[in-house]
Amino acid sequence: MQKEILITGNITSAFFDIEKPEESIWVKIETEEKVPMTVALFNPEGILCGNVTPGIGNFIREIYISKEVCTLTGLRHELLGGRYRLFFLPGGSLEEGGCPVKILVETDSRKSYPSYYCYRGESSGELSFDTFYDREERYYKGDFHGHTIFSDGHNNIEEAAEILADRKMDFMTFTEHNAIAYGESLPSCLLIPSLELTLPIGHMNIHGIKPDKLLYELLCMAEADSGKAAEKEGIGYDALWEGVTKFLSEEANLSLNHMFLTPWQFCKEDCDLTGLHTIEVICDPTYPDSPAANDKAEAFLDFLWNRGLHLYGIGGSDSHNRREEFYENSTEPSIYGDPSTYVYCRGLSVNNLIKGIKAGNCYVARYVELDISICQGRYLPGNEITVEEEIEYRVTVRNVVKPMYGVFWLNGGKLKEQLLTEGSEMSCQVYPNGDWWLRFGIYDENRHVICYVNPIYKSSKAQKPKPDFKILWEEFRLKNALHF
Structure with a gap:
């Protein structure tokens, strides 16, 4: 299966339908544009099953999941038939006219990869x-x-x-x-x-x-927000940012x-x-x-x-x-x-x-x-x-x-400064009243x-x-x- 789409500045989706694979699924994203863009693949149940960054870096632009081999771009999971969804998330401004992308999909094909492209053991x-x-x-x-x-x-x-x-x-x-x-x-x-x-x-x-359904829902929300007011550049980015901080x-x-x-x-x-x-x-x-x-x-x-x-x-x-x-x-x-x-x-x-x-x-x-000791640990x-x-605060460097130079700061003001040598111990004793904060820092x-x-x-x-x-x-x- 092969299809081409045009990615513009907002978060967009593409879909493909497959029969239930017996052995494997392979999805490759191709683009000639050098753009900061990520593509996330979700299965028919809205579960993340892989992602690629086709516009930057030197990693392979493909997701391969089989019973024997899985690329680092993919997540081992039960292979399903039905409608899969690809989210395209541009990480920056695209060229005027957008970015053309080619999508290739195969099922039950056999692929091999160098070890550094594949799982080494337990998946994160x-x-x-x-x-x-x-x-x-x-x-x-x-x-x-x-x-x-x-x-x-x-x-x-x-x-x-x-x-x-x-x-x-x-x-x-x-x-x-x-x-x-x-x-x-x-x-x-x-x-x-x-x-x-x-x-x-x-x-x-x-x-x-975690690779749960929440990311899918956040991307859907951001995409919908982009579609409502596409003339406002980046509105989908705001929705995604706010969704992440909220959820x-x-x-x-x-x-x-x-x-x-x-x-x-x-x-x-x-x-x-x-x-x-x-x-x-x-x-x-x-x-x-x-x-x-x-x-x-x-x-x-x-x-x-x-x-x-x-x-x-x-x-x-x-x-x-x-x-x-x-x-x-x-x-x-x-x-x-x-x-x-x-x-x-x-x-x-x-x-x-x-x-x-x-x-x-x-x-x-x-x-x-x-070695930090605050009020004797x-x-x-x-x-x-x-x-x-x-407050007795001791630091050994x-x-x-x-x-x-070591510095103790109390409410943003310099409380004490000292030139440090190997194994230096620096300390302060204060009895602050009301609301306060105290920290230690080192400067070249x-x-x-x-x-x-x-x-x-x-x-x-x-x-x-x-x-x-x-x-x-x-x-x-x-x-x-x-x-x-």
Whole structure:
């Protein structure tokens, strides 16, 4: 079966009907256009059974599911007869006139692929989010933003696994653009099914997303919204963004990515921040413009805390490169785990990691690792202090490889600063009154943020800040006009 369609700027669908396959289904998407576009395949019951990114990257543009072999683009499931639906989700502006796409479908054909295109073991789609991969209570090291050849990264899954093992990572999230390789698994660390929702209005990482019917329903809603007012460019994107923040907020972690990094900055001015949990406060720090963008993200996060809105900071390498590839004028590679996010968990599982970052029980760092003791270990970063007491906060810093400065911040003001050396211990004792927040950070010799520890805090239950991004953003812009 073969058909051709034209994709325009909005979310659109295509359909095909097949008899129930006995052995396999194969779907290939072909386009000559180099466009950021994802295609999601749903079976007649509205269940996701695969996705491809035909316009970018080096991954195969096909989904193959059989009893013996399944590509990483697909999800093993019972093969059904009936009407299948393909959603086309452009992640950016298309050329005038749209993008022509060819769809090819075969049933009960036999295909073979290199190992890095196929399942290596248990599918992430079959992974229990409660399964423990380690039962120790400690900080676990990982990366909440990275790419492979499944979208526009340069490493295949086998090459990525080697890097992650070398860097002793406990967990990883491959956040492909509008796509999930549910078939991926890693021998050395836990893989959290995630994606980077990539739209013209901004980028959001969704950590801990399951292959259920909800995504289908959200895409249907966004497509219907596009159809109602197709003359308004991008209205379907708004519906999809708002649907994600409304319906996935409880189970997944929703994080704003590189929100100040041009040209991928966040620009949805009517955003309701209540559905979000985290902000990527350190992202891809070896990219030329990232240090300044990360500093701005840190300042914006502090600004939100001063307005009573509690979002937490996490980090992501956003690595697309092989370990030997460097950005122009950079002396360091953009590599998985730079920065790393350290999440405190009572055992390593997907659900525990998601709970940990949504509660702010984590810190983000380049180079260094920290030993953190707050009130002799009674509190973790992100904890609310419900009583008035003296706060004793101690941090020991390991792996100090270059000049750097530790700073304690109280309500956004500098409380204490210290030059760090290997094994430095830095501490403060405060007895704050009323509503307050306190955090620790580390900065390089150019004063760029290289470590962010989420605040501990005490807040009045009566505070009800209005999370209107447009108002907050304008206030932040005016307040920081001289700094950024």
